Amino acid sequence: xxxxxxxxxxxxxxxxxxxxxxxxxxxxxxxxxxxxxxxxxxxxxxxxxxxxxxxxxxxxxxxxxxxxxxxxxxxxxxxxxxxxxxxxxxxxxxxxxxxxxxxxxxxxxxxxxxxxxxxxxxxxxxxxxxxxxxxxxxxxxxxxxxxxxxxxxxxxxxxxxxxxxxxxxxxxxxxxxxxxxxxxxxxxxxxxxxxxx
Amino acid sequence: xxxxxxxxxxxxxxxxxxxxxxxxxxxxxxxxxxxxxxxxxxxxxxxxxxxxxxxxxxxxxxxxxxxxxxxxxxxxxxxxxxxxxxxxxxxxxxxxxxxxxxxxxxxxxxxxxxxxxxxxxxxxxxxxxxxxxxxxxxxxxxxxxxxxxxxxxxxxxxxxxxxxxxxxxxxxxxxxxxxxxxxxxxxxxxxxxxxxxxxxxxxxxxxxxxxxxxxxxxxxxxxxxxxxxxxxxxxxxxxxxxxxxxxxxxxxxxxxxxxxxxxxxxxxxxxxxxxxxxxxxxxxxxxxxxxxxxxxxxxxxxxxxxxxxxxxxxxxxxxxxxxxxxxxxxxxxxxxxxxxxxxxxxxxxxxxxxxxxxxxxxxxxxxxxxxxxxxxxxxxxxxxxxxxxxxxxxxxxxxxxxxxxxxxx
Numbered sequence: 106x107x108x109x110x111x112x113x114x115x116x117x118x119x120x121x122x123x124x125x126x127x128x129x130x131x132x133x134x135x136x137x138x139x140x141x142x143x144x145x146x147x148x149x150x151x152x153x154x155x156x157x158x159x160x161x162x163x164x165x166x167x168x169x170x171x172x173x174x175x176x177x178x179x180x181x182x183x184x185x186x187x188x189x190x191x192x193x194x195x196x197x198x199x200x201x202x203x204x205x206x207x208x209x210x211x212x213x214x215x216x217x218x219x220x221x222x223x224x225x226x227x228x229x230x231x232x233x234x235x236x237x238x239x240x241x242x243x244x245x246x247x248x249x250x251x252x253x254x255x256x257x258x259x260x261x262x263x264x265x266x267x268x269x270x271x272x273x274x275x276x277x278x279x280x281x282x283x284x285x286x287x288x289x290x291x292x293x294x295x296x297x298x299x300x301x302x
Numbered sequence: 303x304x305x306x307x308x309x310x311x312x313x314x315x316x317x318x319x320x321x322x323x324x325x326x327x328x329x330x331x332x333x334x335x336x337x338x339x340x341x342x343x344x345x346x347x348x349x350x351x352x353x354x355x356x357x358x359x360x361x362x363x364x365x366x367x368x369x370x371x372x373x374x375x376x377x378x379x380x381x382x383x384x385x386x387x388x389x390x391x392x393x394x395x396x397x398x399x400x401x402x403x404x405x406x407x408x409x410x411x412x413x414x415x416x417x418x419x420x421x422x423x424x425x426x427x428x429x430x431x432x433x434x435x436x437x438x439x440x441x442x443x444x445x446x447x448x449x450x451x452x453x454x455x456x457x458x459x460x461x462x463x464x465x466x467x468x469x470x471x472x473x474x475x476x477x478x479x480x481x482x483x484x485x486x487x488x489x490x491x492x493x494x495x496x497x498x499x500x501x502x503x504x505x506x507x508x509x510x511x512x513x514x515x516x517x518x519x520x521x522x523x524x525x526x527x528x529x530x531x532x533x534x535x536x537x538x539x540x541x542x543x544x545x546x547x548x549x550x551x552x553x554x555x556x557x558x559x560x561x562x563x564x565x566x567x568x569x570x571x572x573x574x575x576x577x578x579x580x581x582x583x584x585x586x587x588x589x590x591x592x593x594x595x596x597x598x599x600x601x602x603x604x605x606x607x608x609x610x611x612x613x614x615x616x617x618x619x620x621x622x623x624x625x626x627x628x629x630x631x632x633x634x635x636x637x638x639x640x641x642x643x644x645x646x647x648x649x650x651x652x653x654x655x656x657x658x659x660x661x662x663x664x665x666x667x668x669x670x671x672x673x674x675x676x677x678x679x680x681x682x683x684x685x686x687x688x689x690x691x692x693x694x695x696x697x698x699x700x701x702x703x704x705x706x707x708x709x710x711x
Contacts, residue, residue, distance in 0.1 A: 121626075122619060122621075122626045123626075124621050124622070124623055124624055124625055124626050125572075125574045125621050125623065125626075126623055127623045162574075164572060164574055164621065164623070164671075166671060217671075218572075218670060218671020218672075219671075220574045220575070220670075220671075241575075242574075242575070242670055244666070244667055244670035244671045245667065246670075246671045246672065249692075249694070249695050250671055250672055250673060252695045253673045253693060253695055254572075254673075256695075256699055256700060256703060257572070257623065257673070259703045259707065260703060261623050263703070263706055263707060290707055290708060293703075293707040294704065294707040294708060297700060297703055297704045297707060298704070300700060
C-alpha cells in the first residue's frame with residue numbers, strides 16, 4: 106500500500122505536546138547527547154538519556170536548597186533542586202518570566218515541582234559539560250508530592266532500563282554513552298531505600 | 303485433524319453405551335464425509351455420531367452431540383457454528399435481500415442474527431426456541447453477527463426452556479447485545495423525526511447514550527425511573543458505545559432506586575501546565591450561551607454583558623510521563639482541587655489589586671506539580687473531568703518498586 110496522507114478536510118494537524126519525563130538527577134547529570142529532530146527552526150530539540158529515551162521536557166520534584174540571582178540588566182535565576190540521587194540545576198531567564206518570578210518567590214529550603222526543558226552545555230572555560238533545566242514553571246509543593254515523584258521517577262527509570270535494547274533510542278544511547286544502564290538500577294534502589302527510613 | 307483419533311473417540315463413546323462398533327467402519331464414514339465431500343471434521347464427527355446413534359439405537363449420544371453445540375457468548379467471527387437459542391427480539395430488515403433480523407439468546411448470552419432471503423429458512427418467531435446448524439459468525443460494525451444462509455439448517459425446538467438473561471454493568475457492555483439494569487438520567491433533544499427518545503441511562507459503573515426509534519408500541523422512558531433492559535443492541539460509533547432499545551425488552555421497576563456513577567475512565571498523572579483561562583471566569587448570562595466573556599465583559603455573540611455570572615474552572619495538562627492529556631475541570635472539581643470556593647474566589651478577585659489574576663495564581667499554585675487521579679470522559683481533544691482526587695502515597699507501591707529494583711529494604 107502506498108503511504109497516502111489520509112484526507113483530513115480542513116482539520117489541522119493536532120499538536121502533540123511532549124510529555125515531561127521523570128528523571129533522577131544522577132541520570133540527567135550524565136546526559137551529553139543533544140539532537141534536533143527535523144530541520145526547521147522550530148523543530149524540537151531532544152536530550153538523549155543514558156537509559157535510552159529522548160526527552161524534550163522533564164518533570165522533577167525535589168528540595169530547592171539554594172537560589173542565586175545573577176546579572177544586572179538581564180536578570181537570571183539559577184537554583185539547585187536536590188533529589189535522593191543528586192542535584193539538578195534549574196535556570197530561568199528573561200525568556201521564562203513566569204518561572205523566574207516563581208523562583209523569586211520561593212524561600213529555600215522548600216519542596217518544589219519543576220517542569221523544564223533540558224539543556225546540555227559546555228562551560229566556556231573548558232570546565233566541563235553541564236546539564237540544566239530551563240524552567241517553564243516552578244511551584245512550591247508538599248512532602249507527599251515529593252514522595253510520589255520519587256516513586257514515579259523510580260518506575261519510569263526501571264521502565265527505561267527494562268526496555269533498553271528494544272527501542273531505536275536505546276540503541277542510539279548504546280552508541281553514544283559508555284554507561285551500563287543497569288547502573289541506574291542501583292541508583293533507583295538507593296533512592297527508594299532512603300525513603301524507607 | 304487426524305480422523306483415526308476422531309474415530310477412536312466416537313467408538314469409545316458408543317462403547318460406553320454397551321455397543322461395539324468397528325473403529326475402521328467409523329473412520330471410513332468420516333473419510334467419506336471429509337475427503338470426498340469436504341465436510342469440516344467437527345461437522346463430520348457430529349454427523350457420524352448421530353448416524354451411528356440411529357443405526358445402533360443408542361440413546362443418550364446426544365451428550366456427545368451437545369459437545370459441538372456452541373455457547374452463544376463464546377462465538378467468535380469467522381466460525382461455522384451450531385447453536386440452540388431463543389429468539390428474543392425481531393427487528394425490521396432494511397434490505398430486500400434480508401428476510402429477518404433479530405436477536406437470539408441462550409443462557410450464556412445473545413447475538414444479533416440475519417436471515418438471508420435466499421436462505422429458505424422458516425419464518426422465525428419471537429419467543430420460540432430454535433436449533434441453528436452450520437450458521438456463520440461474522441463481524442458487522444465491530445459486533446458479532448450470526449448469518450443464517452442457504453447452508454444453514456434451522457429446526458424449531460418444541461419445548462420452551464427457562465431463560466434468564468445475564469445482566470452486565472454499563473461499564474462491561476461490549477458492541478453486540480447487552481442486558482443492563484439502569485436508571486434514566488437525562489433526556490436529550492432528538493435530532494431526527496425518526497427518534498422517539500434519546501438521552502442517557504446509567505448504573506453505578508457509568509452512563510451510556512440510548513436511543514429509541516419510532517416504532518409501533520414503543521414507549522419513552524420516564525426520567526429518574528429504573529429499568530431492566532434485556533437484549534438491547536449495543537452499537538459502537540467513533541469509539542463510543544450507545545444502546546438501541548428497539549430490539550430489546552424494557553421492564554420498568556417502579557420500586558427500585560439506583561445510584562448512577564460518574565463512569566468514564568480514570569486518568570492519572572501530574573499537572574504540568576495550568577493554562578490561561580483557568581481560575582475565575584465571567585460567563586455570558588444569555589440563556590443557552592454560557593460563553594466566557596473577555597475582561598471587558600464582551601461576549602463574541604451577545605456583545606457587552608454587564609450582568610455576567612462568575613464561574614471557576616481549570617484548564618490544564620495532565621502528564622503521566624508517557625502521554626499528555628488536556629483536561630478541563632468544572633466548578634466543583636476546581637473548588638476541591640484548588641481548595642477555594644467560588645465565593646471565596648470572587649471575594650479574592652474583588653479585593654486584590656491583581657483582581658482575577660490573583661485567583662489564577664492561587665489555582666495555579668494549588669494544582670501545579672500535583673499528582674491527581676482524574677475521572678472523566680475523553681471528548682474531542684480533551685478530557686472533561688467529573689471528579690479529581692489527590693493521588694496518595696502508598697507504602698505498598700514503594701515496597702513493590704524496591705522489589706523490582708532488586709534493592710534490600
